[in-house]
Amino acid sequence: MASAKQKESLMNRTRVIADVQESLSVTATILNESKIGLDLEGMDLGVDGQVSLVTMALQNGNIYIFDVYSCPMIMFDGKVHEVLESERILKVMHGAFGDAGGLLSNFNVRLKNVYDTQCAFTALQLSDPRLLDNDLVPHTIGLNDLLKFYKIAPNSAKSRMQNSYRGNPHIWKTRPLTDDMLHYAAADVDALLGLFHRMTKEYALKQNRLLLDNLIYETLFNHVVPLTIRKRRQFRQNQLRRWRTDLNGSKRLFPYIEDVNPKDHLWRNDYNAHLANAKLMHNNPINRMYHKEKDSHSEEKIELIDTKTYQSFNKKFYFDIKQSKTTKFIKISEVNMDQTRNQIHISLSVVGHLRDHLNALLTAHQNTPKRRHRETHTLKSEVLIKDTRRYYLDLKDNGRARFVTMSQLLPVGGKLSSIAFPVQDLVPLLGLLEDIQAEHGSPEDEDRSLEGNYMRCKNKRFFFNVSKNEKGTFMRISEVVPPTYRASITIPQQSWHRFIETFHATSDLYESAESSTSRPDSQCDKVSDE
Structure with missing residues (x-):
């Protein structure tokens, strides 16, 4: 009362x-x-x-x-x-x-x-x-x-x-x-x-x-x-x-x-x-309306389709399934007890590849005996490259517990964003991703093509991805230069060998012309720029 x-x-x-x-x-x-x-x-x-x-x-x-x-x-x-x-x-x-x-x-x-x-x-x-x-x-x-x-x-x-x-x-x-x-x-x-x-x-x-x-x-x-x-x-x-x-x-x-x-x-x-x-300054249309910024008609509208949550020991995960004009994607948010948050974004079409890599970490966890460590050790690492995005997945052991980190490295600016969760949460999170894929995915959305490759040369990054459309299979080579430059070319599958032959022929012509002078060592490599 x-x-x-x-x-x-x-x-x-x-x-x-x-x-x-x-x-x-x-x-x-x-x-x-x-x-x-x-x-x-x-x-x-x-x-x-x-x-x-x-x-x-x-x-x-x-x-x-x-x-x-x-x-x-x-x-x-x-x-x-x-x-x-x-x-x-x-x-x-x-x-x-x-x-x-x-x-x-x-x-x-x-x-x-x-x-x-x-x-x-x-x-x-x-x-x-x-x-x-x-x-x-x-x-x-x-x-x-x-x-x-x-x-x-x-x-x-x-x-x-x-x-x-x-x-x-x-x-x-x-x-x-x-x-x-x-x-x-x-x-x-x-x-x-x-x-x-x-x-x-x-x-x-x-x-x-x-x-x-x-x-x-x-x-x-x-x-x-x-x-x-x-x-x-x-x-x-x-x-x-x-x-x-x-x-x-x-x-x-x-x-x-x-x-x-x-x-x-x-x-x-x-x-x-x-x-x-x-x-x-650009997060909300109300902000733009009251501060007389440019209208939002030119901006791509992103619609929130569904939200799923998962409660871990001392943090909460939000899986926001969103749709833009061209694609569906998942925003995974890790919210800690102090309300700080970390986020990664992944296309819904790549969830199948992500699950494969997470299953590989789960297998490594089950097959690796536990040992006491004073420092954090990485037991297994996986890399997922699709289009111009890179994801790093690591199974780690700090002596007290094992945990998984998922990191996304953005192509422009090289910004690294990571989330982490205990390894015991891996199975339910895999189930959650499977449910999301079943509910919101479609056969045309799923991309089961080979994962891409990546190389870096000075300040340039090159991404190699193989995709398919109604005209056939092709390779897209994307060049990314921070902070904003991005360009790409596509090569049909039937032209790959001719492209490689032409590339080598052009390279041989240059080398023969420069044979009398010493060439500087190449500064191109495949190392990560983490």
Whole structure:
């Protein structure tokens, strides 16, 4: 009965905004606030996700849910963005990483003046080692667990909505919004301001404010200046290793205190940093519409057909089956506990080849006896080359467990993206790929032709692939020069021998003409440019 009354009280204080004029009236009030609780709901929140709801909790207890999915115009015409980008209003959030990425990619809105309670608890653990486990590594805490830690009533709707989200990752597209969805969104922000007041009283946090400020900045700007943030985190990891070594050799506990050089540009928390990731500027048509960029008619439309999920030990995998004008492909996303993600893309026509290579790794795992290693060893490696994409599959053993890594090397720029999973997940993932191929593949989609070959010459990459069409078999030779140049030729099968003979004849003519001079060593090879 008490929970029903609490829910009724919460919903009486909650108001849904899906109209520009109503939004203008509400934001005029919010802009006079000094601090608010803030949370976002959406589909796969991050730079590749979509924002559905923006929820704000005021100090008087009122809660406003802005439905930016049904009415995206309220973000700018309704002045919601002014609240989010205000440097005067403090936004109390929990786990702002995905929310910041979603706002940036969907609307080009950059959060400012944020207090992230998840970052605050990480800083608190490093400031008070008694909160750490024996490995002295801070763990990422969920909102409900943090509320329980401070003896604040948690969000009772969270587990129910999380189960619904697992069954339907696109639940936040559902309209009209259900009572459970509204209750969950409102309850997530209702306790944030109370939690903020509890955490700001922590003496250890007051002594380590620089660490907290840096952690929050890195959470918000990981999508804007990713290379800078990566260098900052690597620097901190080195400091933490030294701190753990000193702490293990000491008879008393002492905190980790952030030690940075303020003159180093890496440690300037510049909230006016330029937008470094061009992908964010073109990720969503709403962003282009409100920032007067070129229309999206020239862009190829990509349709999401289906999504499948797989839960591993400490990470979750999303398999998004998508279709463009010319092909179907799978986007495999690995989402870790800290909401960082890695992605690879593979054409649906190549899934058969991928399964063959994964089965080869499975056979190697079953036939290779386990041994203890102090370092990570690669037990077997496979390479898949199709068109101008390369995939590296490795079975590895680090002494504690075996795992599989799948890496995709893009032809332009040589960017390597990898996902990893325990070897015990290999069989169910093979079954999942087989199901996807059976449900969404077709005989004409499947490409069972031979895999390709690859060579590199200085800054050029050449890909050799054999394919078939209604006219017969042919070889495509693609030349790729970073960052943007790409060209290809096709040679029918009946002309392969003549092409090789002509190539050798031309080469012999050159060599005979240059026989009197020494030729430089060839700089072309087949080594990988990982």
